[in-house]
Amino acid sequence: MSECLFCRIIAKEIPAKIEYEDKELVVIQDINPQAPVHLLVISKKHVAGTQDMDAQDRLLLGEMVFRAKELARQRKLEEGYRLVLNNGAKAGQSVFHIHLHFLAGRKMNWPPG
Numbered sequence: 001m002s003e004c005l006f007c008r009i010i011a012k013e014i015p016a017k018i019e020y021e022d023k024e025l026v027v028i029q030d031i032n033p034q035a036p037v038h039l040l041v042i043s044k045k046h047v048a049g050t051q052d053m054d055a056q057d058r059l060l061l062g063e064m065v066f067r068a069k070e071l072a073r074q075r076k077l078e079e080g081y082r083l084v085l086n087n088g089a090k091a092g093q094s095v096f097h098i099h100l101h102f103l104a105g106r107k108m109n110w111p112p113g
């Protein structure tokens with residue numbers, strides 16, 4: 001059994017609110033939402049973070065961003081949404097399995113905390 005939380009969610013060993021799934025990605029609701037809409041676009045392939053990407057993973061990251069665009073279109077959130085990819089503990093990464101935060105539904109501030 002994998003030790004990785006998101007690998008376990010992908011394997012359906014741990015429940016999550018799944019919003020979308022295909023061959024490469026799963027989209028779930030964040031358990032601790034930081035905005036009215038807070039989804040996580042998760043690669044099914046275990047890659048710990050951008051530092052661990054191999055050449056092929058460039059395409060995977062493109063899929064993740066494209067999926068975010070589709071989520072925004074389907075939910076009529078195109079007016080503004082924020083995509084966040086935390087890399088490394090110092091940047092706020094807590095789950096070391098690559099994922100894109102999709103945040104929307106409120107005014108976002110800049111600079112981020």
Ligand code: AMP
Binds near residue numbers: 016031086093094095
């Ligand atoms: P990060 O800190 O960028 O690694 O993001 C990890 C995210 O995963 C955080 O926003 C957490 O709230 C979220 N999270 C942790 N455990 C779960 C879970 N069991 N189901 C859904 N989201 C989770």
Ligand code: ZN
Binds near residue numbers: 004006008046
């Ligand atoms: Zn994993």
